[in-house]
Amino acid sequence: MDVAVLEVGGSHATAAVVTPGTWQVTEMDRAELESQAAAAQVVEQLADAARKLPLANGLAIALPGPFDFATGVAWYRGQGKFDQLYGFDLGAALRTELGIERVMFMNDAEAFAVGEWTAGQVRGVERCLGVTIGTGIGTAFLADGRVVRDGNAVPPGGELYKTKYAGKPLEDSISARAIQRRYTNRTAPEAPSARKTEAPSARETAVPGARETEAPGAKETAAPGAKETGALGARETEAPGAKETGALGARETEAPGAKETAALGVKEIADRARAGDTVAREVLVDAFTDLSSALQPWIDRFGVTSTVLGGSISGAYDLIADALTFPATPTPDTEHSALLGAAAHYLRTT
Numbered sequence: 001m002d003v004a005v006l007e008v009g010g011s012h013a014t015a016a017v018v019t020p021g022t023w024q025v026t027e028m029d030r031a032e033l034e035s036q037a038a039a040a041q042v043v044e045q046l047a048d049a050a051r052k053l054p055l056a057n058g059l060a061i062a063l064p065g066p067f068d069f070a071t072g073v074a075w076y077r078g079q080g081k082f083d084q085l086y087g088f089d090l091g092a093a094l095r096t097e098l099g100i101e102r103v104m105f106m107n108d109a110e111a112f113a114v115g116e117w118t119a120g121q122v123r124g125v126e127r128c129l130g131v132t133i134g135t136g137i138g139t140a141f142l143a144d145g146r147v148v149r150d151g152n153a154v155p156p157g158g159e160l161y162k163t164k165y166a167g168k169p170l171e172d173s174i175s176a177r178a179i180q181r182r183y184t185n186r187t188a189p190e191a192p193s194a195r196k197t198e199a200p201s202a203r204e205t206a207v208p209g210a211r212e213t214e215a216p217g218a219k220e221t222a223a224p225g226a227k228e229t230g231a232l233g234a235r236e237t238e239a240p241g242a243k244e245t246g247a248l249g250a251r252e253t254e255a256p257g258a259k260e261t262a263a264l265g266v267k268e269i270a271d272r273a274r275a276g277d278t279v280a281r282e283v284l285v286d287a288f289t290d291l292s293s294a295l296q297p298w299i300d301r302f303g304v305t306s307t308v309l310g311g312s313i314s315g316a317y318d319l320i321a322d323a324l325t326f327p328a329t330p331t332p333d334t335e336h337s338a339l340l341g342a343a344a345h346y347l348r349t350t
Helices: 039-050 090-098 108-119 176-187 258-262 266-274 278-302 317-323 334-348
Strands: 003-008 012-019 024-032 059-063 103-107 127-133 137-143 306-311
Touching: 003 039, 003 108, 003 334, 012 039, 012 334, 024 039, 024 334, 039 090, 059 090, 059 108, 059 334, 090 103, 103 108, 103 334, 108 127, 108 137, 108 306, 108 334, 127 278, 137 278, 176 266, 176 278, 266 278, 266 317, 278 317, 306 334
Parallel strands: 003 059, 059 103, 127 306
Antiparallel strands: 003 012, 012 024, 127 137
């Protein structure tokens, strides 16, 4: 049975058909998405993308959190995307709009990892890990191809972003915006009282033995009704507003020249590093050294033997490989893997 899939990001919706067995992806169409539009408009945009697909068997959707993937209710807040969907039942709206009975949602980081396990860099590996870095950091720990979210061997919910590093939320140190901020702070011209001094990175300030990755097995208090049971992809329900990946603390006062670097993403910073920008290279190495320090205890505890990298991290791998303390392989196409993973999960739960 072919599977109709949408892979949804903050600025796009990719529609595709995945064929099991061969795991070929066909009929791909990538459309721009106005993610900050009103809820009804977002539904219309997603429905328009889905209508390009054969929907007789339903629809699988891979998208970022915070989202209740089991019920289809969105909890985006302060993310810079989908904020108008807060508390909105996206699943019910799409079922009605498309006239279909089944719409299945899956976290995009988990879909990526499952796709790589199904037909990618970690195919068939017993214990593996998928890591993506975009707006925030996504992780998925897999045992025989199934996502593990519970137990002392993985971070809370299997999600590294829920831990702290050097006494602050991990994504303040490791995310696309954190990397951008580090670079901007180090390259923007100084102006009296115009720029907030960036706190030294954890790697620079850590006292031996005092680096704070949250201890493996540390548990967060679950929101009422948070624990969901079921097969792959039905992860814990997020408490409203629980994951605020876009919040990097107080907004810094813009320094003169900051606009020039403000639009730079990880890709552009990596390009500058390859062109000889030593600050760009140092910023990337520092960030991924922090990632290694935060992730290594969980890799050891879970018994990960292979790690696959996606998102911004894969495009900068040649620059940061030596900063990683664990063996890893970058994937050439994160989006393709997420489409495969969502389709594989859909088939498992049919």
